[in-house]
Amino acid sequence: MKRILITGATSGIGKALCELYQSRGYEVIACGRNQQVLDEIARLENISTLSFDISDKQQVKQALAALPDLDMVILNAGSCEYIDDPKNFDGDLFARVITTNLIALGYCLQSVLPNIKRGGQLALMGSSASYLPFARAEAYGASKAGVAYLAKTLALDLIKDEIDVSLINPGFVKTPLTDKNDFAMPMLIGADQAAQYIFKGLKKGKKEIHFPAAFTLTLKFFALLPQSVWTFVSTRMINK
Template sequence: MKKVLITGATSGIGEALCLYYQAIGYDVIACGRKPDKLAQLESYNNVSTIAVDLCDQQQVTEKMQQLGSLDLVILNAGSCEYMDDVKHFDGQLFARVINSNVIAMGYCLAALLPQIPAGGQLALVGSSASYLPFSRAQAYGASKAAVAYLARSLALDLKSQHIDVSLVSPGFVKTPLTDKNDFAMPMQISAQEAAKRIVTGLQKRTFDIHFPKRFTLILKTLSLLPDSWWRLISTRILQK
């Protein structure tokens, strides 16, 4: 039985991934901070849980460094907060998002990478928001751009260890996190559909897993435009 560890497993994409992998016969280790949700997940066969605050390096080290061989690690946990008044830049908000989305991921990598054997896989969940700069997304976008760079760099250095790395860049997915958004979210898909696409991509050992493609390919194409063009387009959108 293959073993997968998933962070951010108590809601949204992480929860959907746990249930998907459990259904196809994996031994699942679900990591999160919500005791009630972890208890629900543990009621499924072949699911064990770890209650952990990923921003606490000591907790991560103590609870994750001796799990044994892991066939697949999916670092999915993260948060999203937007800057409403960038002129009065909120440094505390910025730090919270960077800590949650980047620093905590580093703690996990330190604890978990030694447990991924040759032939194993590592997946970092970023966002298609990293393709282009968006209004109010100074903290979130910067954190996800860091995740994208981290994944690309890890892929280079782990190749010699025969560990495949994947970068997951979703578009809009309906989760408790995105339910808080106060703006239109075009081509939004369910967490279950997102989980299906992630699993399919990981089974193929694809590096760049992005979806829905009718949305992410538009962003990728726009990212090829000169910065001045994109700033002009963004300004016109914001003025509407």
């Protein structure tokens, strides 16, 4: 039986991934902060849980101190907050998002990487928002751009350890996080559908898993064009 560790397991994509991998015969270590949801997940066969805050270095170290060998790790936990008034930049908000989405990955990697087996897999949760600059996304976009670079460098440096690294770049997925968005979310998909995309992508060993393709490929196309084109398009979208 293969063993997988998943962070951010108490809601959205993380919860859907836990349930999907459990149904496919994996032993799942579900990590999160919501103890009530962790207790519910733990009722399923072959799921154990760990409760900790990924942004607290000491909590991460203590919770992951005695991990067994792992076949796969999906570092999925994250947050999203927007900069609504860039002229009066909210440095504390910026620091919160960068810490949760990027710095905390370092805390987790320090503990989990030594336990990933040769031939194992590591997946980091990025975002299609890293392809292009979006209004109000100074903090979120910067954090996910950092995740993308981190995943790509780890993919190079872990070749000698035979650990495959994948970057996950979803489009809009309906989760408690995106439920807070006050703007249109084109091609929105459900968390269960997102989990299926991720499962299939990791099974194929894809270096980048992005979905839905119609949305993410459109962003990738705009990213190839001069910055002025995207500035024109995005400004018109904001002013609608």
